[in-house]
Amino acid sequence: MKRILLVEPNFPIPAKSKNHCNFLPIGLLKIAAYHRSLGDSVELHRGNFQANKRPDEIKVTSLFTYWSKQVWESVQYYKELYPSTRMEVGGIYASLMPEHAKASGSDDVKTGLYKKGIAEDFEPAYDLVDVDYQIVHGSRGCFRKCNFCGTWKIEPDVTYKKSIKDEIRKRKVVFYDNNLIANPHIKDILSELAEYKFPDQSRVYCESQSGLDGRVLIKDPGIAICLKKARFQHPRIAWDGPYAHWPKIKAQIQVLRDAGFRADDIFIFMLFNHELSYEEMRAKLDACRRWKVRVIDCRFRPLNSTADNYKPNAKSQDEEEYYIHKGWTDRQVRAFRRAVRRQNIALILDLPNGRYIKGVERRYIPT
Numbered sequence: 534m535k536r537i538l539l540v541e542p543n544f545p546i547p548a549k550s551k552n553h554c555n556f557l558p559i560g561l562l563k564i565a566a567y568h569r570s571l572g573d574s575v576e577l578h579r580g581n582f583q584a585n586k587r588p589d590e591i592k593v594t595s596l597f598t599y600w601s602k603q604v605w606e607s608v609q610y611y612k613e614l615y616p617s618t619r620m621e622v623g624g625i626y627a628s629l630m631p632e633h634a635k636a637s638g639s640d641d642v643k644t645g646l647y648k649k650g651i652a653e654d655f656e657p658a659y660d661l662v663d664v665d666y667q668i669v670h671g672s673r674g675c676f677r678k679c680n681f682c683g684t685w686k687i688e689p690d691v692t693y694k695k696s697i698k699d700e701i702r703k704r705k706v707v708f709y710d711n712n713l714i715a716n717p718h719i720k721d722i723l724s725e726l727a728e729y730k731f732p733d734q735s736r737v738y739c740e741s742q743s744g745l746d747g748r749v750l751i752k753d754p755g756i757a758i759c760l761k762k763a764r765f766q767h768p769r770i771a772w773d774g775p776y777a778h779w780p781k782i783k784a785q786i787q788v789l790r791d792a793g794f795r796a797d798d799i800f801i802f803m804l805f806n807h808e809l810s811y812e813e814m815r816a817k818l819d820a821c822r823r824w825k826v827r828v829i830d831c832r833f834r835p836l837n838s839t840a841d842n843y844k845p846n847a848k849s850q851d852e853e854e855y856y857i858h859k860g861w862t863d864r865q866v867r868a869f870r871r872a873v874r875r876q877n878i879a880l881i882l883d884l885p886n887g888r889y890i891k892g893v894e895r896r897y898i899p900t
């Protein structure tokens with residue numbers, strides 16, 4: 534029996550969001566289940582601190598490349614504490630930048646899925662965290678190849694499940710698929726969720742961490758109806774293309790509306806600080822205001838960026854501190870984020886024409 538120490542570095546996630554479904558170290562939870570099946574004991578550390586007993590193996594996870602500093606800190610902390618214990622780093626940053634991750638001092642770097650086809654199939658050890666939802670992968674990889682996305686590099690093989698019914702344990706199911714509805718069996722999976730009943734007759738509801746592929750929705754609007762029947766929450770569509778694509782995005786929103794989703798349920802992901810200019814992004818934002826759908830802004834950082842010191846509340850910063858795309862300025866990055874936030878507030882409060890009124894949130898939202 535080995536003692537396995539699993540480490541989630543001290544990522545800059547607020548304490549109250551550690552267990553948010555966007556940040557759960559699901560890979561580590563699967564590795565924990567896998568090692569338990571071998572008879573090993575497992576300890577999960579969320580941050581850096583001494584283990585109960587000297588571990589035989591240490592496995593450190595990683596997330597975005599620009600959070601590499603925290604990974605290095607964990608590697609160095611545990612290497613100093615347990616110099617003879619074999620250590621490996623895995624996860625997203627390790628898969629995208631293995632050489633850089635190796636330079637942290639780790640003995641080994643694991644790229645891609647951990648023990649593909651083995652640990653991957655284990656039910657995550659949820660007892661190590663305190664969550665009221667479960668995470669499911671209905672597919673791996675993505676058949677598209679967007680230039681700003683690392684999915685197709687980390688998970689180059691696209692695989693689809695036909696069913697997830699036997700995996701359902703909790704009332705809330707969160708899909709971690711990169712392109713959920715590209716799965717040719719998605720309607721069957723959604724029907725399983727729609728029909729599933731727990732012994733007390735309660736039902737399942739679900740959501741997806743990533744956006745829905747709007748082009749797939751247009752091809753098969755029946756998927757939107759299945760999503761609604763499966764009690765899918767907060768559908769999000771990505772609008773990464775130019776403003777000229779607005780008729781397509783409008784049509785994708787309409788497919789969701791026709792299936793019964795309300796406009797205030799729907800979100801649009803928007804990548805900014807990238808190839809489209811500030812002015813064009815503002816035009817896209819304005820279209821979302823007219824359609825009364827909220828926006829989730831995603832600030833672009835290159836896939837090989839190993840640091841990001843952007844401070845949302847700073848008055849100004851320069852490109853030494855965080856990545857500013859050519860054609861953008863620090864002022865525009867801040868102005869765009871502010872405009873998104875204000876527009877979302879105006880839509881939540883149902884202000885006339887979705888137009889923000891200065892200070893309105895202080896009047897309506899208790900702080």
Ligand code: SF4
Nearest residue numbers: 675677678679682711
């Ligand atoms: S569709 Fe989404 S997951 Fe697929 S490559 Fe593009 S951004 Fe990545």
